[in-house]
Amino acid sequence: MLTLRSLGLVPVVNLAARALVGGRAATRSRWVDYAPSQHRATIRGYGPVPYQMDGEYLGEASELEISHHASILNVVMP
Numbered sequence: 001m002l003t004l005r006s007l008g009l010v011p012v013v014n015l016a017a018r019a020l021v022g023g024r025a026a027t028r029s030r031w032v033d034y035a036p037s038q039h040r041a042t043i044r045g046y047g048p049v050p051y052q053m054d055g056e057y058l059g060e061a062s063e064l065e066i067s068h069h070a071s072i073l074n075v076v077m078p
Helices: 009-021
Strands: 002-004 032-034 040-053 056-067
Touching: 002 009
Parallel strands: none
Antiparallel strands: 002 032, 040 056
16 A cells, blocks of 8 residues: 555645656655554544546545455456
């Protein structure tokens, strides 16, 4: 799991640039928290906020529980 401590312009652009470099560069930033063994998280807001998945609006929520299941989808590249 990789999270940003701030959604300001500098942290977001910094993360995007590091992600383009590849490797573990994106995980080594003062604005990033990286927990590779974390598979579940609960996100709590200060009130209902809109959220989406794959571009689809799913409504509003003040708490979201997300989890990662590594074997749920197989990606095949030619």
